Amino acid sequence: MTEQIMIESWPRAILHVDCDSFFTSVEQAINPELKGKPIITGAERGIVSAASCEAKALGIKRAMSLSEVAEKFPGVIMLQSDYETYSIFSKRLFDILRRFSPMVEEYSIDEAFCDITGLRRVHHCSYPDIGKKIQETVQKELDITVSVGISLSKSLAKLASKYRKPKGLTAIRGREIHTFLKNTDLQKVWGFGPNTVSLLQKHGLKTALDFVNKPIEWAEKLLGKIGVEIWMELRGQYAYKLNEEEKKTYASISKAKTFTPSSSDVDYVYAQALRNLESACMKARRYNLAANKITLSLRTDEFHTTGVEMKFSRPTAMVMDIAPTLKMLFRELFKNGQKYRQTQIVLAGLQDDTENQFGLFEDPVKVVKSEHISNAIDEINERFGKHTVFMAPGLYLQRYFNGRKRKSLRNQLVIKGESVRQHLRLPLLNYIFSTR
Amino acid sequence: MEIKIQKESLINGLYLTQSVIEHRSTMPVLANALVEAKGKTVTFTATDLQVGIVVKQQADVGTPGKVLVPVKNLYDIAKELQNDIISIKSVTNNWLEVTCGKSKFKIMGAATDDFPSLPASEGAEVAFDAKTFMEMLDKVSYAMSNDETRYTLNGVFLEQVSIGGKPSLRLTSTDGHRLSYTQRPIKAAIKLPKGLIIPKKAVWEISKILKDVEGDFTLLLGDKTISVQTKTATLVCRLIDGQFPPYEQVIPKDYNRVVSVDKQQLVQSLRRAALVANEKSKGVKFAFSPGNLDISSSNPDIGESKEELACIYKGETFEVGFNATYFLDILNILQDEKAILELKNDTSPCVIRSEFDKGFLSVVMPMRI
Numbered sequence: 001m002t003e004q005i006m007i008e009s010w011p012r013a014i015l016h017v018d019c020d021s022f023f024t025s026v027e028q029a030i031n032p033e034l035k036g037k038p039i040i041t042g043a044e045r046g047i048v049s050a051a052s053c054e055a056k057a058l059g060i061k062r063a064m065s066l067s068e069v070a071e072k073f074p075g076v077i078m079l080q081s082d083y084e085t086y087s088i089f090s091k092r093l094f095d096i097l098r099r100f101s102p103m104v105e106e107y108s109i110d111e112a113f114c115d116i117t118g119l120r121r122v123h124h125c126s127y128p129d130i131g132k133k134i135q136e137t138v139q140k141e142l143d144i145t146v147s148v149g150i151s152l153s154k155s156l157a158k159l160a161s162k163y164r165k166p167k168g169l170t171a172i173r174g175r176e177i178h179t180f181l182k183n184t185d186l187q188k189v190w191g192f193g194p195n196t197v198s199l200l201q202k203h204g205l206k207t208a209l210d211f212v213n214k215p216i217e218w219a220e221k222l223l224g225k226i227g228v229e230i231w232m233e234l235r236g237q238y239a240y241k242l243n244e245e246e247k248k249t250y251a252s253i254s255k256a257k258t259f260t261p262s263s264s265d266v267d268y269v270y271a272q273a274l275r276n277l278e279s280a281c282m283k284a285r286r287y288n289l290a291a292n293k294i295t296l297s298l299r300t301d302e303f304h305t306t307g308v309e310m311k312f313s314r315p316t317a318m319v320m321d322i323a324p325t326l327k328m329l330f331r332e333l334f335k336n337g338q339k340y341r342q343t344q345i346v347l348a349g350l351q352d353d354t355e356n357q358f359g360l361f362e363d364p365v366k367v368v369k370s371e372h373i374s375n376a377i378d379e380i381n382e383r384f385g386k387h388t389v390f391m392a393p394g395l396y397l398q399r400y401f402n403g404r405k406r407k408s409l410r411n412q413l414v415i416k417g418e419s420v421r422q423h424l425r426l427p428l429l430n431y432i433f434s435t436r
Numbered sequence: 437m438e439i440k441i442q443k444e445s446l447i448n449g450l451y452l453t454q455s456v457i458e459h460r461s462t463m464p465v466l467a468n469a470l471v472e473a474k475g476k477t478v479t480f481t482a483t484d485l486q487v488g489i490v491v492k493q494q495a496d497v498g499t500p501g502k503v504l505v506p507v508k509n510l511y512d513i514a515k516e517l518q519n520d521i522i523s524i525k526s527v528t529n530n531w532l533e534v535t536c537g538k539s540k541f542k543i544m545g546a547a548t549d550d551f552p553s554l555p556a557s558e559g560a561e562v563a564f565d566a567k568t569f570m571e572m573l574d575k576v577s578y579a580m581s582n583d584e585t586r587y588t589l590n591g592v593f594l595e596q597v598s599i600g601g602k603p604s605l606r607l608t609s610t611d612g613h614r615l616s617y618t619q620r621p622i623k624a625a626i627k628l629p630k631g632l633i634i635p636k637k638a639v640w641e642i643s644k645i646l647k648d649v650e651g652d653f654t655l656l657l658g659d660k661t662i663s664v665q666t667k668t669a670t671l672v673c674r675l676i677d678g679q680f681p682p683y684e685q686v687i688p689k690d691y692n693r694v695v696s697v698d699k700q701q702l703v704q705s706l707r708r709a710a711l712v713a714n715e716k717s718k719g720v721k722f723a724f725s726p727g728n729l730d731i732s733s734s735n736p737d738i739g740e741s742k743e744e745l746a747c748i749y750k751g752e753t754f755e756v757g758f759n760a761t762y763f764l765d766i767l768n769i770l771q772d773e774k775a776i777l778e779l780k781n782d783t784s785p786c787v788i789r790s791e792f793d794k795g796f797l798s799v800v801m802p803m804r805i
Contacts, residue, residue, distance in 0.1 A: 311585050313612065355717040357759060357803040359612045360686045364783035368804075 005181075005212065006152070006174035006236050013127045014238070015114045016149045016157035017097065017134065020166035022110035023050035026089045027079055029143035039077040040069065046260040046341075049081055053166055089142055096137055100130060105242045113154055115242050128171040135169060152177070154240045155190045155233035159208075162188065177236050181209035191230045196223065208234055250287065255280040256344035262301045263400060264339045269298070270330050271396035273343040274319075277326055278390055280345045281319045285378060288354050290315035291347035294322060296329045299342035307344075308333055314359055315351055318374045319391060437501030438525040439473045443514065443536070445493040446522055450511040452669055453482035456489045456641060457507055465550045468504040471524075473497040481554065482507060487638050487673045488554035489645075498525075504546040505532060513541055554672050557665070559658025560626040564605070566649035566666070568620055572607050573643055575618040575796060578765045580636050581611035588678035592639050594657070595631030596622075604795070608683055614762045615683055616769075616798040628657055633680055638662070638673035645669045687799055688785055691778040693754070697729055697747040699775040703767050705743045709733040710760035712741045719805045720760040724779075725753040733760070756782040757805035766798045 019025060023041045028034045038058055042049030048069060051060045058073050069076055090109045097104045100123070103115035116130055123130050131148040138146050149160025151172040159180070160170040172180045186197045189208050199222070205211055211219070212234045219227040232239040255276040263269055273296060284291060292315045297307030308329045316322060326345075334340075358364040377389045387394070453469045461467065461484060470481040478495040481488070503526045510532075514522065519537035526532055526545065534541040573592065581589035593608040597619060603626070606619035634642075642664050646653060649666045656663035664671045709720045713733040723730040729747040734740035756779065766788050767775060778787040782802055790796045 311583075313583070313585055351716060352714065355714050355719040355757070355803055355805050357613055357717060358783060358801045360610060360615055360683075360785060360799065360801050361612055361681050364801075368783070 003178065003213075004175060005177045009173040009175055010117075010127060010152070011174060011236070012117045012152050012238050013115070013119075013150060014152065014154055014157045014242070015101075015116050015127075015131055015134070016154070016161040017093070017112045017114070017138075018147045018149070018158075018161045018165075019093070019110035020145045020147055021050055021052050021056065022089075022144070023081065023086055024052035024055070024079075025144040026086050027082075028052065029089070030085065034077065037077055038073065038075060039079060041079045041081045042066075043078040044080045044260065045258045089144065092142055093138060093144075093146075096141060097134065099137075100134055103242055103244055105244055113157065113242055116150075128169060131169050131171065135167070152236035153233040153238050154242070155230060156180075156236060158190045159184060159188060174236050177234075178209060181212060181234060182207055184208040186211065189230065189234065191226060250284075250289065250350055252346055252348040252350060253280050253283050253289075253291070254344060254346045255283075256342055258299075258342040259400075260341070261400070262339040262341035264337055265396075265399065266334055266336070267393065267396040268399050269334065269340050269343060270327070271393045273298075273326060273330055273345060274323065274391055274393050275387065275397065276343055276345040277322060278319050278387065278394075280347050281317050281322065281374075282378060282381070282386075284317035284347055284350065285353075285374065288352060289350040290317045290353035290356075292349035292351070293347070294325060294329070295344075295346040295348065296326060296333060297344045297346075298333050298340050299344070301339040301341055303341075305344075306333055309346075309348075311349075314357075314362070315349070315353065317347070317353060318370055320370055320373070323391060437471070437473050437503050438498035438523070439478055439495045440498065440521055440523045441478060441493065441495035443517060443520050443522055445478075445495065446514045447511070448668075449478065449480040449491045449493040450507060450514060452489055452491045452641075452644060453480045454507045454511045455644060456482045456484055456487050458484040459508070465504070465546060466552075467506060467508070468546055468551070469507040469510075470502060470548060470551050471505050472502040474500050481551075483552060483554055484637075485552065485674075486635060487641055487671065489641065489672075490554070490670045492668050501526060502548050503530065503532065504548050504551055506543065506545070509543055510534070513543070555661050555674065557656045557658075557663035557670065557672050558661065559656045559663070560628050562605070562622055562626050562655045562657065563652045564622065564655055566646040566651065566653045569653070569655075570643060570646050572605075572618045572620060573639060575769050576607045576609040576616045577639050577643075578769065579609040579611055579614050579616045579798075580639070583611065586612060588633060588676055588680055591633045591635040591676050593631050593633050593680040593683075594662070596626060596628045598625075599795070606795075608680070610681070610683060613759070614766070614798065614800040615686070616766070617683075617796070618793075619795040626657070631680060632657060632662060633676035633678065634662055635673065635676050638671070641671055641673075645671055686785065687797065688778070688780055688787060691780045691784075691787060693724070693749070693751045693779045695724060695729065695747050695749040695777045695779065696774050697745060697777070699767055699770060699773060701745055702729075702731075702775055703764060705731045705745055706760045706764050706767070709741050709743065710764070712738045713760055717803065718760045718762075719757050719803050720763075721755060721757050721805055723753070723755045724749055724751070726750055754779075754782065756786070757803045758786070758800060759803055762800045766800060770796075 024039050027039060038055035039052045040048045040055050046066050048062055048064045055076055060069060094104060094106050094112055097112055097114050101114040101116045101119055105113040107113055120126060127150050131150050135146055135148055145167045147161045147165045147168040149157045149170050151157045151160050152174055156172050160172050163170040184207055186192055186200055212231055216228060216231055219231040229239045257276055259272055293309060293311050295307055295309040297305050299305045310325055310329060380389050457467060466484060472479045476494060477492050480491045517536040517539060522536045524532060524534050530545040530547055532543050532545045576592055580591060589611055595606050597604050597606045602621045604619045604621045606617055608617040645664060645666055654665040660675060662673050662675060709731050710718050712735050713720050714735050720731060720733045726749060729745040732742040770790055772791045774791060776789050785799045785801050788798045
C-alpha cells in the first residue's frame, strides 16, 4: 500500500521545457527537405553530437563515431554543426517562454524551467493547458518540437518532461506524486549519478518512491545536503529555486575544439590552440573577467591528453598578453611527429576586471593601450563576425580543411545589408508550407 | 647526555628553534632539534634547509652528549611543566627521560647521524643596533610578495647605499604593486658589492631573535647566506638567488602635486570606505581639489560611500584610485601626524614620505576604478 505524499494538486507549478533532439530539429526546421529523414550533426568532430528522432530509431546514439555510423547506417545524412543557428533558436525559445511567464531559468541551450504558479487566470486555462499552449507556440514559430513536464518542483518537472518524448506533455499533480515515483527508477532522478544509485541500491532501494519514503534524516546522513534537497524536491517541496539570472560570472572559461583530420603540423595545431585562446578571451572580456591562470591541453590521436598550466603575474583577458605564454606552454607540450586531434584552453582564477590594479614594473599606459586594441578587435568581430580580426598564426588554419565544407545556408543566403546573425529562414513559413 | 636546565631557558631555547621547523617537511629528521650539552651550555639547533638556527642556553650539564629531540613535543611539554628545574636524560635507543618535580615523561628522540649541518656563517661583518634593525624590518616587511611566480620579491632586499657620502644599509621590499624602503647609516663602509635578498621566513625569524636584544648585534653578509648573531642565538639563512628588480627606476621624481593630510583622519576614512569597496580589489577613489580630499567607494552588491577630508593642496582638481588596504598598510607604519602624498596623475605611482624619518619612502601604484 503506497501512502499519498501530498493532498494538494498545485501548491506551486513549475514547468520544464526540453527540446526534442534540439540540434537536428533545428537543422530540419531550416532545411525542411531533411524532415522525416535520419540526420545527425557533429560531422566536423568525427562523432555524433545529436541525432534526429529518425536516426535514434535506427539505433544511432550520441558520441558514436562517424565511420561506425557510415558503415552500419549508410542512409544517414551527416551535417556539420552550426552552433550559431542553434543559439539563435535557443534565444527565441526562451523569448517565447517569457511571454508565458516572467520567471524563466535558461538551464541549458535546449532546456528551461518556468514558474507558472498563479498564471492560470492570466492564460484562462489549466496548468497542463499552459504547457500545451507553449508546445503549440514553439512548434508554430520555430518549427521544432518540445517536451513539457509540469509539477511542483524542478526535479519533478524534469522527470515529467522526460517521461514522454518526443512532443510529450506530462503533468504530475501533488496527489499523483507517489504513483509517479513508484514507477521511476533511481537513475532517472536529477542529481543521482551512477555512484549514488549504486549506493542507494545497496541500501535496498529500487525506485524514487523508496527514497522519499525514508526519513529525511536518513537521506541527510547518507547523502548530505544534496540528499536532503533531492528528497524534498521529489516530495513536491520547492527546494531548488529558479535561477532567472543570465549567467554573469564564471570560475573558469574553457574552449576546446576537435579537428578532423588530426594533424602533426606544429603551426596548424598551434593555430588551433591560439584560436581557442581568442574565443576564451573574448568570452572573458564579455563578462568583464580577467584570468590569472591558463591551462593548455593537447589531445592526441590516441585520445591521450596532456596539459600544462601557468600563472600570470597580473590578471588579464587580452590575447596579446597571453599569446607569448601560450607559445611557451605549447612548445613544452607539443611532440614532433605526434598527431593531435584537439586543443583546449582553460582560463582560470577569473576575477572582476572592472577595477584594475596597475603594477610598478609595468607601463600602465601600455596596458591601457593594449586594452583599447582588444576592445577595438572585439567591436570589429562583433559587427563582422567572430574571428574577423585574429592573430596572424591563425592563417595556418587554412592549411587544411577544417570545419564546414561549404558555408552554412544562413551564410549563403545573406541579403545585402543583413548580418549573418540576423538572417535565418523563417521557420514559420516552413511550417505553413509543410502543413499545407 | 644528562642535563638540568631552568624551565625558562629550555622554553627560550625551544621557542626559537620550533618556529624555524617546517611542519610539513618531507624529511622527518627536520622535525627535530639537535640538543648538544657541553661545558656549561646547551645548544639547540634546528633547520628547514633554508633557515638554520643555533640557540645557546645555560644549563647544568651532568653528562655531555648530543641527542635529537622532537621539538614541538618537547616545547609543548616544557610549557606545561610546573617546577623550575627540568632534567633531561638520554637513555637507550634514543629515548629521552624528562623529569620535573613529580612529572616524568619518556619521549622518543632520534639518532643524530642524519641531521644536516648548517651552512657556515661568512661574509662582510657589520655591527648594527638591534632595535633599529627591527624597526627597519617592520617598515618594509608588509610589502613583501606572496606570489611564487615572482620569487625574487618574496623577501627583503638589503644593500649598501651612500647617503650624502655616508655609508648606509637600505632595506627594500615590493610586491609589484607597492614598495617601501628604509635606510640607516652604518659606522663604516663594508665590502658588499651587490645587494642580497633575504627570504620572507628569515625576515620573520630575525625579528623574533632580535626582539629582546639590547644594543648591537652582528650581521654577516655573504654571497650565498646572511647570518645574524646575538649573544644567545645565531641564524644562518640561504639567500634568494636572483635579481631584485631595478626598483629605483619606478620611484617617480617628477611629481607635481603634493598633498598633506592628517594621517589619523585619512586612516579612519579609508577604513570606512573600504567597507563598501570591491571585496577583492578594495578600490577607493581619491578626489583632490584645493583644500579638500573626497574619498569615495562603491560596490554594486553593497552600495556606496563618500567622505570629505580637509587637506593642504593647492593644485588643480584630479582623481585617482587606490587599493585601500595598500594605503592603510603604509599609513599604519608611518609614525607621523601628517601624511605627505606626492602624486603626478592617475596612472603614476604615489609617493608617501615621512616628515621626520628622511630614510623612509614608500610608493603605491594606483588602480583604475
